[in-house]
Amino acid sequence: MGSCGSNGHGTAVVVVPRPHAxxxxxxxxIGTANPTGxxxxxxxxxxxxxxxxxxxxxxELKHKLTRICGNTGxxxxxxxxxxxxxxxxxxxxxxxxxxxxxxxxMTVDAVPKLAQRAAAKAIAEWGRPPADITxxxxxxxxxxxxxxxxxxxxxxxxxRPTVSRTILSLHGCYGGGRALGLAKELAENNRGARVLVACxxxxxxxxxxxxxxxxxxxxxxxxxxGAVIVGAGPFLxxxxxxxxxxxxxxxxxVPKTExxxxxxxxxxGIDFHLSIQVPTLIGQNVERCLLNAFxxxxxxxxxxxxxxxxxxGNGNKWNDFxxxxxxxxxxxxxxxxxxxxxxxxxxxxxxxxxxxxxNMSGATIVFVLDExxxxxxxxxxxxxxxxxxxxxTIETMVLRCxx
Ligand SMILES: CC(C)(COP(=O)(O)OP(=O)(O)OC[C@H]1O[C@@H](n2cnc3c(N)ncnc32)[C@H](O)[C@@H]1OP(=O)(O)O)[C@@H](O)C(=O)NCCC(=O)NCCSC(=O)/C=C/c1ccc(O)cc1
Numbered sequence: 001m002g003s004c005g006s007n008g009h010g011t012a013v014v015v016v017p018r019p020h021a022x023x024x025x026x027x028x029x030i031g032t033a034n035p036t037g038x039x040x041x042x043x044x045x046x047x048x049x050x051x052x053x054x055x056x057x058x059x060e061l062k063h064k065l066t067r068i069c070g071n072t073g074x075x076x077x078x079x080x081x082x083x084x085x086x087x088x089x090x091x092x093x094x095x096x097x098x099x100x101x102x103x104x105x106m107t108v109d110a111v112p113k114l115a116q117r118a119a120a121k122a123i124a125e126w127g128r129p130p131a132d133i134t135x136x137x138x139x140x141x142x143x144x145x146x147x148x149x150x151x152x153x154x155x156x157x158x159x160r161p162t163v164s165r166t167i168l169s170l171h172g173c174y175g176g177g178r179a180l181g182l183a184k185e186l187a188e189n190n191r192g193a194r195v196l197v198a199c200x201x202x203x204x205x206x207x208x209x210x211x212x213x214x215x216x217x218x219x220x221x222x223x224x225x226g227a228v229i230v231g232a233g234p235f236l237x238x239x240x241x242x243x244x245x246x247x248x249x250x251x252x253x254v255p256k257t258e259x260x261x262x263x264x265x266x267x268x269g270i271d272f273h274l275s276i277q278v279p280t281l282i283g284q285n286v287e288r289c290l291l292n293a294f295x296x297x298x299x300x301x302x303x304x305x306x307x308x309x310x311x312x313g314n315g316n317k318w319n320d321f322x323x324x325x326x327x328x329x330x331x332x333x334x335x336x337x338x339x340x341x342x343x344x345x346x347x348x349x350x351x352x353x354x355x356x357x358x359n360m361s362g363a364t365i366v367f368v369l370d371e372x373x374x375x376x377x378x379x380x381x382x383x384x385x386x387x388x389x390x391x392x393t394i395e396t397m398v399l400r401c402x403x
Contacts, residue, residue: 020188024245026243027242027246029121029123029124029127029227029243034223040076040079045218045219046065053210054209055210062210076357077358081204103270110204115149118200131158133229137179138199140168143167157196170265173328173389175199175361176365180228180385183230187232194230223360224357243376244369247400252394253393261391279328293397322383323347333350352371365385376401
């Protein structure tokens, strides 16, 4: 139904609202990229870090980081920041010197260019030209200016000037999950919309010399970008058919956990705080979030008829699903395995991504989705995507793998 008005010349103007799409949104192309600067094996990371930050005299800290690195389940990580760049910018290592400007200057190019490489792969798989993209949702913890990395990416890819851009900043590790949730809503509510989700993260905004408080961050974070094209039916000519349908998405904030995980922009870059409680808090809350998501968002027993019920029948049903879980850290995956009583291979895609790349914050979930779809023929029909970050915020999405 349209609404009527006047165009000021006495002629009636009929505004026809854009109709909704058909069916749920789906992922139509997935791409990932890592910086080419540094590929760091985990078994030499502690030695390298302490050497390049002139911290070799802190022997106890170095031993502790070596021990933590050995328990991360990570084999290697990619970084944008090279030893040469670090040597040219001593302010990056001295907390007394302002370094935010240097870091922002470096990310202005690095973040959108990394995203461009991931997006080019997603667009190629999708099968349509970049000009057919109607919306862009960009997420990063490195955006400190305006216009920002979203506009730079739109320019690099040649998106049309009417593309509707949104940038999500400092969502940290749940940024990819939130961006996909938003893309789903945009695609389903605007017939013909094709949304590019781009997540691009680099640790150079938070890199610093090791101290007692940041060892775990040093041990697990890496750099990477992921991109997904999201759209809903009717599908266009030449377009990739759905890889994963995005059936239901929801966000949950765990009450009174604001203190557990956070980021703060300072003159010295971005400081992050990571409580030792994070794996436990996630483990304690994950099943409730999943039950709500599979009930279509209702925190009660009113199951949504079109979703499979993990509670039906006898025994543990979580093993009947496939899993795309953000590998925030090895202990987080271990706790989820334990709470949901998952069979060992259920989190294989998450553990693979953690091993090959570490935790690339908001971009990591796209790597997990990319890894899972390589195993598509082995997957059950229904699955779940989960990402965690400051709040503590838990993003959950029910996925369906079409046959
Ligand atoms: C693989 C770990 C790092 C180590 O494994 P472990 O050796 O079996 O663990 P332990 O519990 O024995 O811990 C080893 C040591 O590290 C210490 N530790 C253990 N977590 C801690 C701790 N958060 N603090 C400070 N000491 C600790 C712990 O106290 C202990 O110290 P010590 O007794 O002196 O040997 C494991 O602890 C682990 O997986 N932790 C979870 C990591 C985690 O919270 N991930 C974050 C999820 S949220 C997210 O993904 C993103 C946030 C983000 C934020 C900002 C950004 O810029 C970008 C991203």
